[in-house]
Amino acid sequence: MTTGSLGFETSVFDKEYITLAGQREGIVRGGRDLFDRLPRAFEGINQIAVIGWGPQGSAQAQNLRDSLAGRVRVVVGLREGSASFDAARAAGFSEADGTLGEMFAVVAASDMVLLLISDAAQAALYERIFAALRPGATLGLSHGFLLGHLDQRGGRFPEGIDVIAVCPKGMGASVRALYLQGVETNGAGINASFAVEQDRSGRAVERALGWSVGLGAPYTFQTTLRSEYLSDLTGERAILLGGVHGIVESLYRRFRDRGMTEVEAYRHSVDCVTGPISSIVSKEGLIGLYRRLDPAEREIFGQAYAAAYPVGLELTHEIYDEVSSGNEIRSVILAGRRLAEFPMGKIDQAAMWRAGEVARRDRDDATLPLDPFTAGVFCGVMMGQIDTFIAKGHPYSEIANESVIEATDSLNPYMHARGVAYMVDNCSTTARLGSRKWAPRFDYLLTQTAYPAVDDGAGALDTALVKRFEDHPIHEVLRICGQLRPSVDIFVQ
């Protein structure tokens, strides 16, 4: 992790400073009123290529096209024969007007290339992509996996180009959905980080900020590409996906063992996390969730929190080590080679997720329980991730977005609508592999150590941990981040 050299200047947008837990960070707010500045931000860029039509590719291509309204051309590039050509055409891109074409031809014809194909495809194709780039082009990434892969291989980005990243802190589906809400509610969107890895043109910062504002990010904060991939890969393996999956599996089983029906257990575990907890934390922060509880509930919350926090802290540290040592990226590459022989099975056939399908059918969000035990476990694991990122020196904007806001504003609402199993089965291969690897670890550690500690009263209530929760600087950070985006309906239909 190296964020020591952060700092940027912009003459196109308005840089502001916010102070998060005593750290000053320069940020740029977004909003539709800034779209007129985009041509200046993209000065020297006649054509932006969006390569790939996955969740990020399709969302970003449409948002940028709509934001730029023809002032800079946005062209989608796809693999020859890709099944996504039809979907891109349906979204208004076409070969006829030159806004849709074969990937390498589009790369060679564009001044700025946003490489939004899967990690496996990036690993397989990056040398050909690099070779196809124009001299002086700008290469854009939406997360740092390729840097991690290059580090492993001892490879480098080509000299003579700009390399930047804009990393929305949410799924592609949310990037598009909240952007569309922005028509009514100016500033609605998914926050993004940006990073400048190489700046040969001297215009890298403006281009990155233009890209982020064009996507509809309520606010954009700075990071490095390495800091981004460390926190991004760790976060999706921990509280954002793997962790939350393991948490709800362990809680569902616990509630079933204590006599709840399948539906009740599902309401108190999965529905509670993806519904009321996420919704309250999104608007009122973790401390707001805590304040909703009465004294008896706070006691239960505290016990669950004190038992779960060490599990979250230990496992997030382990994941972080695995990511930063390169193990996790090597695992993803190795798994990719096995997929032809061993395709990933779906998890949604397991008994719990079938019960969940039934439970979701007649769900009334207004009557979902706010279970204090579930809240304590979820917040404990989440705080374990927050404290890991603080210990590793990440900027607070990255910590808050990668540990809390991405969960409550993007992923959890999606899981609420479709189910956690659906989410795990349908996210990116890198995230899916990570979730399948780490969810069982969270489940086992919670079941083997955290819950017995609560039930024995042996660990009793570690009041020092609860006190640290109450006084944690993250609450003030979340309050400030909350002011930087409008409160919109985050629910997914």
Place this chain on the structure above:
Amino acid sequence: MTTGSLGFETSVFDKEYITLAGQREGIVRGGRDLFDRLPRAFEGINQIAVIGWGPQGSAQAQNLRDSLAGRVRVVVGLREGSASFDAARAAGFSEADGTLGEMFAVVAASDMVLLLISDAAQAALYERIFAALRPGATLGLSHGFLLGHLDQRGGRFPEGIDVIAVCPKGMGASVRALYLQGVETNGAGINASFAVEQDRSGRAVERALGWSVGLGAPYTFQTTLRSEYLSDLTGERAILLGGVHGIVESLYRRFRDRGMTEVEAYRHSVDCVTGPISSIVSKEGLIGLYRRLDPAEREIFGQAYAAAYPVGLELTHEIYDEVSSGNEIRSVILAGRRLAEFPMGKIDQAAMWRAGEVARRDRDDATLPLDPFTAGVFCGVMMGQIDTFIAKGHPYSEIANESVIEATDSLNPYMHARGVAYMVDNCSTTARLGSRKWAPRFDYLLTQTAYPAVDDGAGALDTALVKRFEDHPIHEVLRICGQLRPSVDIFVQ
């Protein structure tokens, strides 16, 4: 994996050939009648040092001392101030007669040094150990972790010494217990592999064979140090420890969900695997277990087998990739650095293992069920490991011992006596970390994909897989291996 260059000659022992699944392997049988040959095998060696008093160190030091009966001196070397000095003294080693001393002094005074300290200690101390070795000394290892670690670091064994390995295919406790049984039943013991990594003296093979015969190995087969650590680290993460733990957790839950009491569920999962299944497979092989079942039971076995085999195959392939890429060894080193801050919790407090403690108390081994579903799952995962090792080119002796015999003759009887949780909580740090990492993966995959496939009848009975089980060459291999060791009581009190 490179076993292409296997082959050895001995003028001290009697080399025999066995043919396993069409592959000819040279082996050496053991037995107490061969102890008289040990001084010839150790020609040029006046003193053998056993460094460390863990399970392997304490067993091997005592077995060698008893086998050599003073004809070559066996000296135990321990870390200054080690708490194990008392235990070594109680076993008859003493500073007074020069058979016990400080580690580095003992190394420097010995001709042959068996390095049996923990993997973490080997990683931390190997440079000092190498420096303390006499020129021309013989360094002995009991598994290949140090080679894996050197590979990671770009390090090498010192020039000018012999480097050999003798790797008992069982826990230290079994190495000692079965050796003692050998007094009554000549040839009882734990099979071992041997490897010659460096042979500067021209005597490396004889010394390795002498060491193995001195430990009481019924038969000794050849491998390479790299083949050994690939199969050893993979095996303990898969069926030997991590796999069996995940299997019984998933089965216990399944049986509970289907209405069994805690005790019944424990009998049909844990007790069944570590008791009747292991005992039958030890004596009659996997096919003998199958033949015990009546037609209706074979149908159940077949369904469970056909559903579990793909899980075993997929996960053992993944583990093998993680081990051979170096990821797993890096993970162990990284975990070692975290242990001070995050000590490993015990798993024996979880509800299932508490129930098991109660269940074990009034267990009557004569009435334990041979559950055909449990047998099918266990054999399926085990065969997944066997087929992985075959695909990777390991010699059949290594495959049979590392996948089946070590489980049935050493580890499972121990788990039967003390509980699986006790075993996981008390094995080597490397094995323990591996088990905690992989057991949950086996559990999740069985629960998410294998059991739903059985219950839906969707996968129905894959008769081709069951037919392949019936015709598998491993059965003949196990029959031949069975003839190479006497049938002794493997039960642990």
